[in-house]
Amino acid sequence: MIRFDNVTKTYLRGQSPALANLDLEFARGEFVFLVGASGSGKSTLMRLVLKETVPTTGTVYVAGKDLSRIQSWRIPTLRRDIGMVFQDFRLLPSKTAYQNIEFALAVIGTPRRVVRKLVPEMLEMVGLEDKGRRLPHELSGGEQQRVAIARAYVNRPSILLADEPTGNLDPATAQGILDLLEQINERGTTVVMATHDRTAVDRMRKRVVELSGGHVVRDEQAGTYASVAPGSVISGNLEDGDALEPGSHAWEQAPADVEDEALFDPTEGDLLDEVEQAFAPDDDDPFRDPVPGEYLTEEDAR
Numbered sequence: 001m002i003r004f005d006n007v008t009k010t011y012l013r014g015q016s017p018a019l020a021n022l023d024l025e026f027a028r029g030e031f032v033f034l035v036g037a038s039g040s041g042k043s044t045l046m047r048l049v050l051k052e053t054v055p056t057t058g059t060v061y062v063a064g065k066d067l068s069r070i071q072s073w074r075i076p077t078l079r080r081d082i083g084m085v086f087q088d089f090r091l092l093p094s095k096t097a098y099q100n101i102e103f104a105l106a107v108i109g110t111p112r113r114v115v116r117k118l119v120p121e122m123l124e125m126v127g128l129e130d131k132g133r134r135l136p137h138e139l140s141g142g143e144q145q146r147v148a149i150a151r152a153y154v155n156r157p158s159i160l161l162a163d164e165p166t167g168n169l170d171p172a173t174a175q176g177i178l179d180l181l182e183q184i185n186e187r188g189t190t191v192v193m194a195t196h197d198r199t200a201v202d203r204m205r206k207r208v209v210e211l212s213g214g215h216v217v218r219d220e221q222a223g224t225y226a227s228v229a230p231g232s233v234i235s236g237n238l239e240d241g242d243a244l245e246p247g248s249h250a251w252e253q254a255p256a257d258v259e260d261e262a263l264f265d266p267t268e269g270d271l272l273d274e275v276e277q278a279f280a281p282d283d284d285d286p287f288r289d290p291v292p293g294e295y296l297t298e299e300d301a302r
């Protein structure tokens, strides 16, 4: 699903690499924790998957595609199949919970009838069916993260990248978020989560990949947070020089396949047909050309 083939990423000349000679593979359907001290390269790894930054040397493959061979105008199409969740939620502040989720569907021209069906289903999945009308500031941190997860998942991405999604939450709330990510993973989405949350990693017993200085120093199935050096937990932000473009995140670009079972009630055959039609033509190819008019403006989406 995701493969790094001898990948080195050096942001600035003379600086030591953020990732060095990385050989790593995440299989379809895996749940992987990325751990490691601040600055060890976790966010860089995720940004490479989204093609928000490019390797200095080496090759990144997503769904069998060499990302270096994808032309820039096709990148939004790549990102449609990758959901992204952040520590700071990144909801649209002037839109309600419902509208934040709706937006991810509307930007790819999903029919209104389908949107009206899917958004309430998503709100229900994340346990916020009665809070769809709330603005982000009227929700708790945990609730905002649930909306962000619903938005990242509503288009059924093959991959969900979560960068410290529980970093701003108390342990009980964090647990709820992890349960949700596990549920999404059980429905077939590959989940890669960068975290400093020792409790979560130790409890969930998933694959653990530990980075140190841009190298993989540990890769364990059913691993623990264990060997991360005490005192290394500092939440970091991206530095200048390679800033993210506004509108470059997967959820802003909007998503993906809906052909497999998961969230959809198998009895809802007509709805599934309609969803599939909405994403036609040739939706099998995640890097297909955008269809004219495929991307609606935010105004259209209302």
Ligand SMILES: Nc1ncnc2c1ncn2[C@@H]1O[C@H](COP(=O)(O)OP(=O)(O)OP(=O)(O)O)[C@@H](O)[C@H]1O
Residues within 6 Å of the ligand: 011, 012, 017, 018, 036, 037, 038, 039, 040, 041, 042, 043, 044, 045, 234, 235, 236, 237, 238, 239, 240, 241, 242, 243
């Ligand atoms: N845009 C950038 N320009 C220059 N250097 C950068 C940039 N982004 C990251 N780095 C450097 O690359 C290294 C890896 O950073 P990265 O953000 O991937 O680490 P991280 O493991 O995600 O850290 P944290 O846990 O604090 O989020 C660090 O030394 C960092 O300073």
